Amino acid sequence: MSIKLTIDGQKIQAKPGQTVLEAALQAGIYIPNLCFHPDLPPLATCRLCVVKIEGMRGLPVSCATEVRDDMVVDTRDEELLTLRQRLMWLILSELPKDMPEKTQLKKVVEYVGVDEILKNFAYKGRELPILQDEPLFERDMNLCILCGRCVAMCQNVREVGVLNYSDRGYMSLVSTAFGDTYTDTQCKFCGACVEVCPTGAMKEKKLINPDDKGEVLVPCRATCPAGIDIPRYVQLAAAGRYQDSLEVIRETVPFPHALGLICDHPCEEVCRREELGSSVAIRDIKRFVAERDNGSWKTKLDITADTAKKVAVIGGGPAGMSAAWFLRLKGHQVKVFEAQPNCGGMMFSGIPRYRLPLDVLNGEIKEIENIGVEIEMNSKVEDLDPLFAEGYNAVFLGLGAPIGSTMKIPGDEDARVTDGIYILKGVSHGHDMKLGGKIAVVGGGNVAMDVARTALRQGANEVDIIYRRTRNEMPADPEEIEESYNEGIKFNYLVNPVKITPADDHIVVTCIRMELGEPDDSGRRRPVPVEGSEFDFNVNMLVVAIGQDYIIPDKFGVDLDRWGSLPIDNETRMTSRDAVFAGGDVATGPQSVIKAIEAGRLGAMAIDRYLGGDGNIYQSFANKDIDDPAIGYSEAFTGKERAHRGTIPVEERFKPAWPQVDLVFDDVTLTCEAERCLKCQLRLQINEAPMPPEAE
Numbered sequence: 001m002s003i004k005l006t007i008d009g010q011k012i013q014a015k016p017g018q019t020v021l022e023a024a025l026q027a028g029i030y031i032p033n034l035c036f037h038p039d040l041p042p043l044a045t046c047r048l049c050v051v052k053i054e055g056m057r058g059l060p061v062s063c064a065t066e067v068r069d070d071m072v073v074d075t076r077d078e079e080l081l082t083l084r085q086r087l088m089w090l091i092l093s094e095l096p097k098d099m100p101e102k103t104q105l106k107k108v109v110e111y112v113g114v115d116e117i118l119k120n121f122a123y124k125g126r127e128l129p130i131l132q133d134e135p136l137f138e139r140d141m142n143l144c145i146l147c148g149r150c151v152a153m154c155q156n157v158r159e160v161g162v163l164n165y166s167d168r169g170y171m172s173l174v175s176t177a178f179g180d181t182y183t184d185t186q187c188k189f190c191g192a193c194v195e196v197c198p199t200g201a202m203k204e205k206k207l208i209n210p211d212d213k214g215e216v217l218v219p220c221r222a223t224c225p226a227g228i229d230i231p232r233y234v235q236l237a238a239a240g241r242y243q244d245s246l247e248v249i250r251e252t253v254p255f256p257h258a259l260g261l262i263c264d265h266p267c268e269e270v271c272r273r274e275e276l277g278s279s280v281a282i283r284d285i286k287r288f289v290a291e292r293d294n295g296s297w298k299t300k301l302d303i304t305a306d307t308a309k310k311v312a313v314i315g316g317g318p319a320g321m322s323a324a325w326f327l328r329l330k331g332h333q334v335k336v337f338e339a340q341p342n343c344g345g346m347m348f349s350g351i352p353r354y355r356l357p358l359d360v361l362n363g364e365i366k367e368i369e370n371i372g373v374e375i376e377m378n379s380k381v382e383d384l385d386p387l388f389a390e391g392y393n394a395v396f397l398g399l400g401a402p403i404g405s406t407m408k409i410p411g412d413e414d415a416r417v418t419d420g421i422y423i424l425k426g427v428s429h430g431h432d433m434k435l436g437g438k439i440a441v442v443g444g445g446n447v448a449m450d451v452a453r454t455a456l457r458q459g460a461n462e463v464d465i466i467y468r469r470t471r472n473e474m475p476a477d478p479e480e481i482e483e484s485y486n487e488g489i490k491f492n493y494l495v496n497p498v499k500i501t502p503a504d505d506h507i508v509v510t511c512i513r514m515e516l517g518e519p520d521d522s523g524r525r526r527p528v529p530v531e532g533s534e535f536d537f538n539v540n541m542l543v544v545a546i547g548q549d550y551i552i553p554d555k556f557g558v559d560l561d562r563w564g565s566l567p568i569d570n571e572t573r574m575t576s577r578d579a580v581f582a583g584g585d586v587a588t589g590p591q592s593v594i595k596a597i598e599a600g601r602l603g604a605m606a607i608d609r610y611l612g613g614d615g616n617i618y619q620s621f622a623n624k625d626i627d628d629p630a631i632g633y634s635e636a637f638t639g640k641e642r643a644h645r646g647t648i649p650v651e652e653r654f655k656p657a658w659p660q661v662d663l664v665f666d667d668v669t670l671t672c673e674a675e676r677c678l679k680c681q682l683r684l685q686i687n688e689a690p691m692p693p694e695a696e
């Protein structure tokens with residue numbers, strides 16, 4: 001049943017219960033308004049939306065008047081236009097002269113008729129202090145028109161209730177209780193007040209370009225290279241819905257457990273909770289739910305019917321295995337060729353077992369096999385032609401960067417100088433890499449930390465890290481640096497090896513001291529040698545962990561760039577050779593596991609499109625009903641400290657099985673930590689207020 005009425009001579013239909021303003025806006029008839037918001041009950045504070053209705057006395061506000069059958073409404077009568085200008089004058093008379101641009105207020109002022117208003121404009125202003133010393137938001141109550149939207153949002157929609165009105169009449173203000181800071185009132189920093197404020201009185205500190213709104217307001221999700229829906233999985237975990245939470249992660253990545261242990265978590269660097277003290281422990285929450293996996297997601301997997309297309313994936317690392325997973329889900333026959341005896345790439349051979357146990361890695365690889373991906377281990381592919389001759393329609397190269405770079409300094413050909421990847425690979429294959437005595441490791445990344453900690457576990461008496469910058473510039477995860485310190489590794493900053501001299505039972509590493517100069521291309525300050533500061537360092541072995549290189553067989557017939565890596569087209573993800581795609585370290589240079597997974601996903605999308613599919617690899621497993629806008633008040637919310645997962649005692653770490661160092665949250669800690677999330681995604685679900693039509 002619909003209601004028929006006439007507005008400005010136009011016959012329209014409305015739903016029962018709608019207001020005249022809602023019906024008009026729905027029909028494309030704009031009535032000026034400022035306190036109306038589609039997500040809020042009528043506030044009727046600004047009165048700008050006054051109209052005339054036949055048979056009704058006075059000038060009712062359309063935002064609080066329900067539609068009735070046969071109603072005849074006039075919104076543009078001369079008397080109404082004049083009244084709106086006067087109302088606007090009253091609103092503006094207490095505001096400062098310079099109103100922020102691009103606000104709803106500014107646009108409505110212009111629509112109602114700015115010239116008429118300005119003729120008699122007093123611009124009193126209230127000279128209230130601008131509050132800028134709080135996290136995320138600032139408040140300039142000089143710009144407040146007391147429309148009430150923010151208070152209604154905070155009280156009625158979010159049910160947090162920290163905003164209210166203080167004082168009366170001319171002194172009336174929107175404020176927190178007793179004028180406390182947001183932090184002291186236990187504001188949840190959801191940003192709904194900022195989102196609905198029409199004047200800029202409540203403002204985000206960061207500038208927001210409308211095109212980047214999602215990135216600024218939900219930075220964790222925007223920063224995750226794989227685009228995992230972090231707010232959703234964190235909040236499902238907080239609600240105790242661990243399987244739903246895991247399903248959300250599995251919608252995007254096939255290695256949730258491995259990532260929960262070793263992801264370099266760029267999402268945590270940008271988490272908005274950091275502004276309140278510390279970020280949410282997003283990675284540890286992922287690990288917790290991955291360890292509770294009961295396999296529910298498997299029943300929801302959607303595998304497309306067989307397409308009769310075959311794809312060969314060369315390299316079973318994170319990029320290759322992710323590409324294989326998504327291509328199989330799209331119905332293609334996929335075979336992975338892995339040169340090593342175990343899939344996983346750097347997750348197998350570059351990350352020590354005390355960080356990523358083999359059963360975790362192999363368990364996730366097994367799930368990829370379980371959906372029908374064929375894996376051939378110990379299978380080194382040197383030529384792609386035979387694969388195409390066998391009927392493969394496309395090839396994905398996920399070759400990684402499997403060899404360590406050398407320093408190229410005099411004497412580094414000594415057998416006691418080696419590279420970090422060689423050491424880690426040997427150890428992961430169960431070889432004794434003879435890491436006794438005194439070992440020095442050159443480098444500041446995760447590989448250097450992994451080698452140093454591995455050396456201690458393989459019997460080294462003393463391990464030194466040599467790094468040419470300072471701790472601040474070290475690219476390794478802060479947790480890995482911290483644990484390296486805890487395990488007794490010594491750090492030598494602003495030092496660089498320049499020469500190796502062999503001695504009988506050791507090598508002499510001549511180093512030079514460095515100082516930091518101007519920033520280089522990476523933004524880190526460039527290390528500069530200090531003349532005449534050379535000194536000697538005696539060690540039994542020097543392990544170089546300063547970078548990685550590629551092995552790309554000539555017979556692949558693909559063009560390489562000047563660094564020896566494999567350039568691909570950004571859009572098609574294809575190499576210079578038709579039907580040959582690539583992704584991960586081999587195409588970008590050594591990067592993180594999560595970036596390699598994303599490269600595999602993008603490769604799978606591109607290959608699927610190339611093979612005639614739609615390229616849509618998104619799987620929707622989980623129920624999405626976690627977005628309740630009523631987030632409620634919580635005691636002591638803002639001051640809640642980040643939970644730490646804890647580690648096993650240092651003395652237990654060197655037992656033969658190399659036990660996993662990091663512990664997992666217990667249920668109570670998990671809930672507490674996940675509840676710290678600010679639910680930033682809810683802000684993007686707030687509807688936009690209606691804006692006046694653009695001037696001709």
Ligand code: SF4
Nearest residue numbers: 144145147148150197
């Ligand atoms: S701060 Fe903004 S939303 Fe709140 S009452 Fe003032 S103008 Fe309205």
Ligand code: SF4
Nearest residue numbers: 220271272677678680
């Ligand atoms: S508070 Fe929650 S939603 Fe906001 S950035 Fe951090 S994890 Fe993401």
